[in-house]
Amino acid sequence: MAKDNSKENDWRYRLFDSLSYPTLILDLDKNILDVNSSFIEKFGMKKDVIGKKCYEHFFQSSLPCSFDQCPFHKVIAKKKGRSILMRVVHDGIEGWEDRVFSPILDDKGEVAYLRESIRDVTQVKTLEKELKEVQNVFKKVVQSSASGIVAADLKGNVLLMNKAAEDLFGYSFQEFVKTKNVRNFYPAGVAEEIMKKLRGDDYEGKGKLNNIKVDIINSNNEKISGEIAAAIIYEGDKEVATMGIYTDLREKIAVEKKLKETETRLMQSEKMASIGRLAAGVAHEINNPLTGILFHANMAYQNRDKEDPIREDLQYIIEDVHRCKGIVKDLLVYSRQTNPTKALVELNEIVVKSLSLIHDQKLFGNITIEKVMPDEMIMINVDEKQFNQVVINLVMNAGDAMQGKGTLTLRTYYDREARKAFLEVSDTGCGIPEENLPKIFDPFFTTKEMGKGTGLGLSTVYGIIKENEGYISVKKTDNTGTTFLVEFPLIDPETKES
DSSP: OOOOOSSSHHHHHHHHHOOOOOOEEETTTTEEEEEEEHHHHHHOOOOTTHHHHHHHHHHHHHHHOOTTTTOHHHHHHTTSOOOEEEEEETEEEEEEEEEEEEEEOTTTEEEEEEEEEEOHHHHHHHHHHHHHHHHHHHHHHHHHSSSSSEEEEETTTTTEEEEHHHHTTOHHHHHHHHOOGGGGGGSSTHHHHHHHHSSSSSSSSSSEEEEEEEEEOOOOOOOEEEEEEEEEEEEETTTEEEEEEEEOOOHHHHHHHHHHHHHHHHHHHHHHHHHHHHHHHHHHHHHHHHHHHHHHHHHHHSSSOTTTTTHHHHHHHHHHHHHHHHHHHHHHHHHHOSSSOEEEEEEEHHHHHHHTTTGGGGGEEEEEEEEESSOOOEEEEEEHHHHHHHHHHHHHHHHHHTTEEEEEEEEEEETTTTTTEEEEOOSSSSSOGGGGGGGGTSSSOOOOOOOTSSSOOHHHHHHHHHHTTTTTEEEEEEEEEEEEEEEOOOOOOEEEEE
């Protein structure tokens, strides 16, 4: 574009020359007609540029750029400006330029020339690249977290949800943002309570909440015990979003429960062992004089005439001695002063056999006995006589609890994966009071009337089962009845290994 000294063209040229971005004028054949001062300042070559084709100057090529690479022809066709981002190399250094092509129209409205402005965006692209790298690192950190991370706006619309949160709540991020709100993560009112705490000053400080226990709800409407650390995100003093880090406590609670059960078993075992030693000693000490009393009482009873009133007193003495010897026998059984002989037995068979050994059938006159047992063989390795005593004790206790009327259910099953065999003894009695549950396996603990029981039945059962590498617990108890659960290692009948 030749410089014209006329007033009209002078200000236009000065305007073109004063543009802050390097700018050049092209004719419709891509010839460079003029360049402005910014172009000369950046590239330093006015005389070497004017008259050349743009692709000759910029790319040192004798061939024009392709239609896809250059918007030149699209600008002419549409008569509208277009831009293109180009990667360039100056003196071996990579850079980025935003090139804007604008049409210059003649009096008829047709494109006469094109203006090409060059804006160096290398710094912006570098910052974008660095930001993208930081975002990728941030994304990887968030996504690799074992804890669920969720961010939401102040209306509860989820903005971010990592993979752990998707697994925990059972929603994909895409599913959740369409129909759900962050309040769906909690039981009714809990989300509002968390926000109230976040805005208060009674916790970690305003806008922060560190590791509080909270129930959370998953996509199946299941309640999960969890823990949350939450924060309000601010821009200046303005609240703009919230963030929560969720930890699933189910595994931790299960481990703590198992540890507590193990500690309870250990304490119970130690207590039973010490009381067992005491019981054995007491039983042996009492048994000898009882034998002497019984011998002399029987001799005196037989030597008295039938009309002698002393005979009745001797009868009472003999009965009480027999009762004392029964207690001593229970003590000896409880202290396990026997030599257990374990053998491979079939669980269903031994349960049925144990039932047949119960002599007090009057107790079960109005009790319905149900046996729920699979057809498959369930093999366990136990002392058969001791196992009989376990079943008899549990069945007799169930009969007492139902006061001779109700339904007694004996259920057997197994878990091959866990290598466990199970026996459940269920009654429809009154249940065990909650305050008595921790004491039911303690020796000498009984709720029966004085003289009706020694309190050694369940203690003996506990000891026998433990000695046979099993475990007993109360699976369920309420006013509809009680279920005792007995478990033993499941034995493979072929390898005879658990």
